[in-house]
Amino acid sequence: MRYPFQKHFLVCIGGRCGNPDRGIERGEFIHAELKGHNKKMGRKPLVRVCTVSCLDLCDHGPNMIVDGDVYSHLTRELAREVYAGVMGDGPRRDDLQLSEAEFQSGASAAVKK
Numbered sequence: 001m002r003y004p005f006q007k008h009f010l011v012c013i014g015g016r017c018g019n020p021d022r023g024i025e026r027g028e029f030i031h032a033e034l035k036g037h038n039k040k041m042g043r044k045p046l047v048r049v050c051t052v053s054c055l056d057l058c059d060h061g062p063n064m065i066v067d068g069d070v071y072s073h074l075t076r077e078l079a080r081e082v083y084a085g086v087m088g089d090g091p092r093r094d095d096l097q098l099s100e101a102e103f104q105s106g107a108s109a110a111v112k113k
Contacts, residue, residue, distance in 0.1 A: 007047045009034055009083065010065040014054030017061035025075045027062045029049070034083055043049040043087070059106035061100050070098040 010019070011028035011034065018025065033048040057063045060072035064078070064079060071082045074096070084090030 003083055005046060005048045006024070007066065007086065009047070009049045009086075010037075010052045010055070011049065012053075012055045012057070012061060012063045013051045014058065014061075016058040017055075017063055023061065025062070030064070030076050030079045034079055037080060038095055040088075041087075047087070050067065056107070057098065057103070060102060063098070069094075070103075071096045072098040072102075 011027055011031040013031060017027040031049060031051050038044060038049050039046050044110075055061075055063050055065065055070075057070060057072065060070075062072075062074045062079075064071045064074060064082065066082065066086050070091070071079070074082070078093070078096055081090065081093045082096055085092035085094075
């Protein structure tokens with residue numbers, strides 16, 4: 001059987017992405033916003049919006065991965081813009097992708113492989 005979903009939006013809700021100091025712009029609220037929007041758009045049968053406990057990209061969060069691309073420094077609004085661009089509802093927001101240089105300059109565990 002092939003898994004039936006075409007896209008996965010993986011929203012980090014780890015320690016720093018989900019830090020309460022971020023208020024309503026933290027991972028759990030970004031997840032809720034995208035999940036509700038995805039359902040409203042009628043894409044729930046094809047697109048999953050999921051949480052992950054940590055992406056090891058803490059210096060750059062809140063973070064989300066879609067099709068292997070990392071989007072960072074997100075807010076609820078920016079995450080919706082990424083969703084729109086990925087799904088063809090608006091312009092792509094590749095400018096929100098984490099650059100290799102920024103990734104390498106961070107102290108996140110993912111850099112230390």
